[in-house]
Amino acid sequence: MTAASVDQSATTDSLASPKQVVVFDLDGVIVDSFAVMGEAFSIAYAEVVGDGPAPFEEYQRHQGRYFPDIMRIMGLPLEMEEPFVRESYRLASQVEVFDGVVELLQTLQDRGLRMAVATGKSGVRARSLLEGLGLLPFFAHVIGSDEVARPKPAPDIVLRALELLDAPAEQAIMIGDAPTDLASAQGAGVACAAALWAGPDEQELLAAGPDAVLRHPADLLALLPALTGQR
Known part of the structure; x- marks a missing residue:
């Protein structure tokens, strides 16, 4: 597998439907905190x-x-x-942004995908951090664990993201670096991808059954082509 390719051996049929929205975890995916x-x-x-x-x-x-x-x-x-x-x-x-993340977010935005953050942090703290890093404008919504009835691994935070984005589950994908992220997505009926660039316990994460494995932020682009009418 090349450094810029998705681990195809780990992809599943959940990725067959075209995606229009991306829900990101924050720590370990967007920022190195x-x-x-x-x-x-x-x-x-x-x-x-x-x-x-x-x-x-x-x-x-x-x-x-x-x-x-x-x-x-x-x-x-x-x-x-x-x-x-x-x-x-x-x-x-x-706190630093992982290499390649800004470019990833810009490309996804250019391709017409809408994005949200669903994090274990409180919503206020997550939005403050993203604003300070200049990343907040990329996201239509940033949802904290204190803003839903049940935090991860329950599906509530992902379901809330879908509600705010007005998107059905089959049009969404969740990117996370922990089994709790993947469980939350799976409970919401949303495809999920394991982000490995922060160095999580890979075997534990793979055992959680992600639909795709991403070793670098840019790997996600192979799964998310531009929407119709976008460049």
Whole structure:
């Protein structure tokens, strides 16, 4: 497989229908925020829990979920959310966009596809981050986990994106880097692609049954030709 090709062995019939909308996860797909996330988590842990190493590796295994849900799963105090969010805002200028993502978003926009973000972050924080990076105008909607009844892995956030985009499930594809992203898409009846450029646990992600595997942002372009009337 070449560096700029989709892993065809992992594609499925769910991709047969032409797509008009793309729903992206945020962290690990559009932005590389893991260093910032790790620092914010460590500071929050020290403030609320106390001394000792912050279990950030375990936290990362639950990526895609809403922060309070992760705290409940890990048995950590919900009070960690306030300092975690505070530090995430403080360090936001250190978050970087993955190489090739801006070009991908511009090409998809030029091809006439509409885009949304469905993230484990709160909606306000996600929109603030994207605005600071100059990416917010690419997305018709940015939906946070606090803006739906049930966050990922439930399908609610993807269903909400479809509702806002006024698109049927068969015309959509979700791009995620965690099993929770793929489960949310699958529950909504939406095709899903595994994004591997952030270096997630590949075997765990493949075991979640994505419809396509993308090793580089540009790989998505092979699945999404221009809509009729677009260049």
